[in-house]
Amino acid sequence: MRIRRSHPNHPGTGRRSLLCLGGGLLLAAAWPVRALVAASGPVVLTVGGRVRMPNQGDAAHFDMTMLAALPQTSFSTRTPWYAQPRRFTGPLLRDVLVAAGAQGDVIRLTALNDYRVDMPYQDAQRHDVIVARLLDDKPMAVRDKGPLFVIYPFDSRPELRGAVYYSRSAWQLRKIDVL
Amino acid sequence: MATAEDRRALARHPQDRLRYSWLALTGFVLVLVLLAVALVQARQATLLRQVVQAGDDYVVLMVYQAETEQLRLRDQWQRAADDRVPLDADTLRLRYEIWVSRIELLRSADLQHLLSNPDGDQRTLQQAMDFIQRADLALGRIPEVPLDRGFVSALLPQLESLTAPMHELSLGASHKVSEQLEARGIAVRQQNRLGLGLTAFLSVLTLAFAFIALRQVAQLRERRLVLEELATKLRLAQREAEAASDAKSAFLANMSHEIRTPFHGLMGMLSLLRETGLTPRQVDYLRTATESADHLLALLNDILDMSQLESGRVTLAVAPVDLRALLRDVEALMRPQANAKPLALHIDAAPGVPERLLADATRVKQILFNLLSNAIKFTDHGAVVLDVRTREGEDGQACIEFTVTDTGVGMDEATQEQLFNRFVQGDSTRSRRHGGTGLGLEISRNLARLMGGDVSVRSRPGEGSCFTFHMHLQVPPPTVSEPAAPLPAVLPTSRPLQVLVAEDHPVNRQYMAALLENLGHQAHFTGNGQEAVEALCRRRYDVVLMDLHMPVLDGVGATRAIRALPDAARSTVPIVALTADAFAETRDRCLVAGMNDFLTKPVSVQKLAASLRRLFGSGTATPNDTPLPPEPSPAWAGSHPVVDESAVAMALQAMSRERLAAMVKAFLDQAPETVQRLRAAVRDAQPLDLRTNAHAAKGAALNLGMSALAATAEALHEGAAHLPAHEIARLVQRYEDLVPATRQAMSALDVLRAEPQPAVTE
Numbered sequence: 001m002r003i004r005r006s007h008p009n010h011p012g013t014g015r016r017s018l019l020c021l022g023g024g025l026l027l028a029a030a031w032p033v034r035a036l037v038a039a040s041g042p043v044v045l046t047v048g049g050r051v052r053m054p055n056q057g058d059a060a061h062f063d064m065t066m067l068a069a070l071p072q073t074s075f076s077t078r079t080p081w082y083a084q085p086r087r088f089t090g091p092l093l094r095d096v097l098v099a100a101g102a103q104g105d106v107i108r109l110t111a112l113n114d115y116r117v118d119m120p121y122q123d124a125q126r127h128d129v130i131v132a133r134l135l136d137d138k139p140m141a142v143r144d145k146g147p148l149f150v151i152y153p154f155d156s157r158p159e160l161r162g163a164v165y166y167s168r169s170a171w172q173l174r175k176i177d178v179l
Numbered sequence: 180m181a182t183a184e185d186r187r188a189l190a191r192h193p194q195d196r197l198r199y200s201w202l203a204l205t206g207f208v209l210v211l212v213l214l215a216v217a218l219v220q221a222r223q224a225t226l227l228r229q230v231v232q233a234g235d236d237y238v239v240l241m242v243y244q245a246e247t248e249q250l251r252l253r254d255q256w257q258r259a260a261d262d263r264v265p266l267d268a269d270t271l272r273l274r275y276e277i278w279v280s281r282i283e284l285l286r287s288a289d290l291q292h293l294l295s296n297p298d299g300d301q302r303t304l305q306q307a308m309d310f311i312q313r314a315d316l317a318l319g320r321i322p323e324v325p326l327d328r329g330f331v332s333a334l335l336p337q338l339e340s341l342t343a344p345m346h347e348l349s350l351g352a353s354h355k356v357s358e359q360l361e362a363r364g365i366a367v368r369q370q371n372r373l374g375l376g377l378t379a380f381l382s383v384l385t386l387a388f389a390f391i392a393l394r395q396v397a398q399l400r401e402r403r404l405v406l407e408e409l410a411t412k413l414r415l416a417q418r419e420a421e422a423a424s425d426a427k428s429a430f431l432a433n434m435s436h437e438i439r440t441p442f443h444g445l446m447g448m449l450s451l452l453r454e455t456g457l458t459p460r461q462v463d464y465l466r467t468a469t470e471s472a473d474h475l476l477a478l479l480n481d482i483l484d485m486s487q488l489e490s491g492r493v494t495l496a497v498a499p500v501d502l503r504a505l506l507r508d509v510e511a512l513m514r515p516q517a518n519a520k521p522l523a524l525h526i527d528a529a530p531g532v533p534e535r536l537l538a539d540a541t542r543v544k545q546i547l548f549n550l551l552s553n554a555i556k557f558t559d560h561g562a563v564v565l566d567v568r569t570r571e572g573e574d575g576q577a578c579i580e581f582t583v584t585d586t587g588v589g590m591d592e593a594t595q596e597q598l599f600n601r602f603v604q605g606d607s608t609r610s611r612r613h614g615g616t617g618l619g620l621e622i623s624r625n626l627a628r629l630m631g632g633d634v635s636v637r638s639r640p641g642e643g644s645c646f647t648f649h650m651h652l653q654v655p656p657p658t659v660s661e662p663a664a665p666l667p668a669v670l671p672t673s674r675p676l677q678v679l680v681a682e683d684h685p686v687n688r689q690y691m692a693a694l695l696e697n698l699g700h701q702a703h704f705t706g707n708g709q710e711a712v713e714a715l716c717r718r719r720y721d722v723v724l725m726d727l728h729m730p731v732l733d734g735v736g737a738t739r740a741i742r743a744l745p746d747a748a749r750s751t752v753p754i755v756a757l758t759a760d761a762f763a764e765t766r767d768r769c770l771v772a773g774m775n776d777f778l779t780k781p782v783s784v785q786k787l788a789a790s791l792r793r794l795f796g797s798g799t800a801t802p803n804d805t806p807l808p809p810e811p812s813p814a815w816a817g818s819h820p821v822v823d824e825s826a827v828a829m830a831l832q833a834m835s836r837e838r839l840a841a842m843v844k845a846f847l848d849q850a851p852e853t854v855q856r857l858r859a860a861v862r863d864a865q866p867l868d869l870r871t872n873a874h875a876a877k878g879a880a881l882n883l884g885m886s887a888l889a890a891t892a893e894a895l896h897e898g899a900a901h902l903p904a905h906e907i908a909r910l911v912q913r914y915e916d917l918v919p920a921t922r923q924a925m926s927a928l929d930v931l932r933a934e935p936q937p938a939v940t941e
Contacts, residue, residue, distance in 0.1 A: 080237075081284070081287070082287075083287070112273065112277055113244065113247075113248060113277045113281075115244075141276065141320065142273065142276030142277060142279075142280060143276045143277075143279040143280040143283060144280065144283075145280055163237065166237075171280075172277065172280065
């Protein structure tokens, strides 16, 4: 499986240079470095819980544009839900969490149909889990398990091909709580 | 003992086969069981994989969620159809979308094997699809009709009618999965049970295998112990057998020795009997008796040789040998035998054969005598040929090869195979005709092998035989006059000694007297062993020089008698043997009899001085105060057949020229007398007399350097017992013929210059 990453506006680079510039000024708050802009379109994902960069109350709200602005990762993988390998594209889950300044032990995923599942915070660090927003380069409708689909790179490691990881791959994702 | 073991070992064979087939069977079953276990485990793995892959319970969850979403959509739909609340299009759309996604999942998931009632369930899904088709008109991606309360109300009954079938679907899947889980559980249990059974069986088999292996090891150990025991027994038995064989050989050697002494007495008596005025008939009987005695003596000599070879007591006295002289000696001894028959005897040495070689001349001659006399014995006409040549041996070393070819009766292969075994002769009728001990060839072969060679035979019946004797060829380094090698101090003893010399030959007496005088000692003489014992009883002597061959009582007998004397001072007097034969056996015999040292003739002043020094220690100065020149190289150094110049030189070291001349003259003057005595012994068929006289002559001749006379006397001494009378007569003639030649040679060496030349033909 090939994982391809693209950086539409290199936000990481910018963030790092800013860190260098403002290192002395922001001694007390080395993190976060950039405030999350408010969502301008319809909110598709809410990150709640231990979030240090909320943009709406206690939570960080994302619209599709904000997610598309994060570095994108693409890969094709076999899944239990489709007969053929499909190609998924979206930001890494850990980038989304960084953007929201979210850090904790457990990530609780909630879907539109109130399906709920917990994954260890480390999963987002250890594996290239993405919040897929494109299926075969096309946006996903709700009836196509969209608009957001948490996908593990199942084909990269054999141990990912199990019921536990399948159950953590929540589709119709609407909310992430970091506990 | 061994055979019993063998029988038991043989009896074990069928048992072994049975055990091996059991072992093979067990192994086979073991392999089968292992295969079965592998199969069961593979099936279990497959089952497990099915569980993981299909995720049947997961599918049940999907069906269940689809039903839930169906109910939530129905509620939302009913609310939308209610006039009393405003129409929430977004929520309705979301609920609808989620439900559609669930239905899509059910359609796409591989549910066929979970459907309890495939037809009914397909119908339910079709019903749902029909609803979706109608609802999508307003709720789809591209709405065709507006979403209003009328549309919602119109579709509500169709949505509600889906509730019951969806529930059925959920229940059916749940039941079906339960059944499948149950079935799978049963299968797994069965597999487990089967696996357990196989494992138990495997354990039993492994135990059986281990048991058999242990038993096998135990039996092997047992058998090894038995074998070790057997080996120990065999070793012991072998040692006993060897000891017995050694004892037999020693016994044989001793016996033949012991027999020879009285036998000589017997022969002496026979010869005395002849002088008592017998009738012709009695003379005839006596001749037969003498012939038998001769034969018996030859037999005894052979047996003695053989037993000594067997007990390894024979050591080779290897020395440089003049091959031509050796062949001449052989020819001299063999020609008379050949001439007795109409037989030609050719002795021929190839051009490449070296003049001199290192060998034990006596033993080489013994082998050649044996081969040639056999050939002459079994050939009635034609020729007997001895060829000598050199060749490369099998091991790459140079070999000298003596081939004796005859035109005699020949042998078949069976006879040839038997030939070298003791007491076997060509065939029994021939042995009766030709006589002999049957030990000759075995002795020859053993001697040849001792020399690093062998004796072999090629023959065909009626076509003669060809015996080949080969040995390692060793050529002595060319003799260069050695630059005065420092001699181990050849110094006389510190004080003049009183020396008793027991020696029967007058010339030898003179010679010894001269030697002892030269060393500053006092010599006293007795004529035989008996006299020596008596002389020793009368007065004290410091040392006795004892000739071995003497009349009345020989040297060994006299030594035994002296050692048995009651007076300790007399019985411990040092005794030194003097003898003309240098065999290790003779030496051993002397030392065993109680002699202290052993000197071979010719006795040089160095040898004598060294021996006395060993016994009495050395002094500080020699009487004449002149260092003695080194002992000249012994007899083989000069190839002159008549006089050995080196021996003469050696004698001249011990005495003045005049004295030696007197001795030589005395010896040569006595020669006609000696010849007469020899002739008388031949005429009277008295081999003992012949031997005694010949031996005495040989010793004196050796001491005085008259090598040709010594060699002839030796041939007479050796051949006395077994050579035919006419040949002995020839040897005596030869001895007589050599006397003037020797006299001439001595004159030529200036030994006899003081003498007026006597008539050459004496």
